[in-house]
Amino acid sequence: MLTKAPRGTGDILPGEVEKWQYLEEQFKKLCRDYNYKEIRTPIFEHTELFVRSVGEDTDIVGKEMYTFLDKGDRSITLRPEGTAPTVRAYLQHKLYGQAQPVKLFYYGPMFRYDRPQAGRFRQFHQWGVEVFGSREPLLDAEVISLAVAFFNSVGIEGLILELNSVGCSKCRPSYREEIRKYIAGYRDSLCLDCSRRLETNPMRILDCKEKNCKEITNNIPEMTGHLCEECREHFKEVVESLEAIKVSYRINPRLVRGLDYYTRTAFEIIDPQLGAQNSLGGGGRYDDLVEVCGGNTTPAVGFAIGLERALLALKSKSIEDLYQEKPGVFVAALGNKAGMEGLKMVTELRHEGIKAEKDYLHRSLKAQMKQADRINARYVIIMGEEELEKGKVLLRDMKEGHQREVTKKEITAHLKEKMGR
RNA sequence: GUGAGUGUAGCUCAGGAGGUUAGAGCACCAGAUUGUGGCUCUGGGGGCCGUGGGUUCGAGUCCCAUCACUCACCCCA
Numbered sequence: 001m002l003t004k005a006p007r008g009t010g011d012i013l014p015g016e017v018e019k020w021q022y023l024e025e026q027f028k029k030l031c032r033d034y035n036y037k038e039i040r041t042p043i044f045e046h047t048e049l050f051v052r053s054v055g056e057d058t059d060i061v062g063k064e065m066y067t068f069l070d071k072g073d074r075s076i077t078l079r080p081e082g083t084a085p086t087v088r089a090y091l092q093h094k095l096y097g098q099a100q101p102v103k104l105f106y107y108g109p110m111f112r113y114d115r116p117q118a119g120r121f122r123q124f125h126q127w128g129v130e131v132f133g134s135r136e137p138l139l140d141a142e143v144i145s146l147a148v149a150f151f152n153s154v155g156i157e158g159l160i161l162e163l164n165s166v167g168c169s170k171c172r173p174s175y176r177e178e179i180r181k182y183i184a185g186y187r188d189s190l191c192l193d194c195s196r197r198l199e200t201n202p203m204r205i206l207d208c209k210e211k212n213c214k215e216i217t218n219n220i221p222e223m224t225g226h227l228c229e230e231c232r233e234h235f236k237e238v239v240e241s242l243e244a245i246k247v248s249y250r251i252n253p254r255l256v257r258g259l260d261y262y263t264r265t266a267f268e269i270i271d272p273q274l275g276a277q278n279s280l281g282g283g284g285r286y287d288d289l290v291e292v293c294g295g296n297t298t299p300a301v302g303f304a305i306g307l308e309r310a311l312l313a314l315k316s317k318s319i320e321d322l323y324q325e326k327p328g329v330f331v332a333a334l335g336n337k338a339g340m341e342g343l344k345m346v347t348e349l350r351h352e353g354i355k356a357e358k359d360y361l362h363r364s365l366k367a368q369m370k371q372a373d374r375i376n377a378r379y380v381i382i383m384g385e386e387e388l389e390k391g392k393v394l395l396r397d398m399k400e401g402h403q404r405e406v407t408k409k410e411i412t413a414h415l416k417e418k419m420g421r
Numbered sequence: 422g423u424g425a426g427u428g429u430a431g432c433u434c435a436g437g438a439g440g441u442u443a444g445a446g447c448a449c450c451a452g453a454u455u456g457u458g459g460c461u462c463u464g465g466g467g468g469c470c471g472u473g474g475g476u477u478c479g480a481g482u483c484c485c486a487u488c489a490c491u492c493a494c495c496c497c498a
Contacts, residue, residue: 059497060497063422112497114497115422117494118492119497275493304498365456368457370458372458374459382456398459401458
């Protein structure tokens with residue numbers, strides 16, 4: 001236990017972390033181009049925030065939250081998602097007073113108490129964007145296109161964008177009733193979860209993977225046919241906008257997201273090559289959430305992408321494809337006196353922006369050469385007693401395999417020129 | 422929370438239906454003309470056999486429990 005990370009968590013080690021850095025850079029760059037500003041919120045919040053916003057009947061709130069009492073008897077929850085905290089911050093700092101719409105992005109760890117499996121962890125990382133203050137369908141298209149652009153920019157291919165409209169507080173209740181009525185006759189044939197859903201959230205039955213439930217719901221009228229005038233128009237324009245900017249999509253009338261706050265647009269990006277957890281990201285519109293959290297009516301739309309899953313989809317790509325190790329210089333010093341000179345040398349080189357390393361284990365020259373080779377050193381500076389007495393060092397080109405004497409004074413300038421800096 | 426599978430060296434794995442000091446490859450360290458990398462050769466260090474019980478003269482091997490990992494269900498990123 002002492003030497004084991006808790007279940008569902010893990011360390012990101014050198015060799016793997018470079019991939020993370022690569023994805024993080026790409027995402028930040030993209031957000032800058034789309035004019036989104038970063039926001040950083042705490043990784044824990046008052047439990048109430050998630051219960052109210054994500055929804056009492058959702059799996060996240062019902063069974064997946066890391067909740068505890070702090071020493072002041074406050075109920076605290078490690079954030080299971082990023083939208084609610086962003087909404088909270090938006091209201092707390094009165095960001096509605098800024099130029100509209102407010103376009104934000106975030107990145108960080110999220111926590112859900114779930115049984116781990118491929119692509120699912122208890123601590124995982126998401127990044128997402130949230131836009132407040134516009135109900136324009138064109139904005140939905142922008143948000144979706146940003147998610148799609150990210151996957152394109154890092155070379156993840158073969159994804160499917162699924163799209164649906166889940167209606168609004170005006171048209172959804174009647175659709176819910178419709179489902180209830182339709183299914184009432186089949187009540188006994190439903191799976192256990194679904195008979196519960198019939199009461200709590202009938203729309204989720206559409207999403208059930210049980211064979212029986214699927215058959216029952218097969219002929220249920222679709223949500224898209226029950227949208228109110230405004231929602232239907234909105235959905236139509238989202239679709240048209242996506243076509244206008246050439247984002248391909250697939251309408252899935254059964255797409256129902258697991259968080260209660262979604263209205264109208266709901267979408268998910270799926271990698272069919274992945275296992276059971278194949279959703280790389282998803283999001284949608286949540287026009288009522290800000291109000292639920294105590295603010296004025298403020299339409300909003302956003303998405304979240306799972307980093308671990310993006311990495312899974314990227315698996316085929318090797319680190320070398322994404323990340324080039326900076327070539328450097330290895331200083332091989334022989335003997336104690338030379339060792340000190342070696343330290344001075346690497347310090348000087350580093351100050352010049354050249355990657356430099358030396359030996360700290362009093363190893364033989366042979367071993368030091370091996371080390372130099374391993375860290376991909378382009379040059380090795382060999383300093384022995386003899387050379388130092390003459391004020392000179394040996395400069396070895398590891399790639400060409402030859403070496404020559406250079407005076408110690410001019411070595412830095414020399415390398416600076418050679419290493420292109 | 423439910424189900425199935427798997428836990429032997431840093432990594433990937435061997436260990437015939439229980440029997441001596443638990444092996445290999447890779448990695449690591451050292452040496453092969455005591456100042457020169459990659460290739461090769463030689464040697465070396467490393468293992469509470471996940472943990473705890475039990476059966477047995479004897480358990481890495483059989484039984485039970487437990488923990489962890491993996492995959493799936495549920496749900497989602």
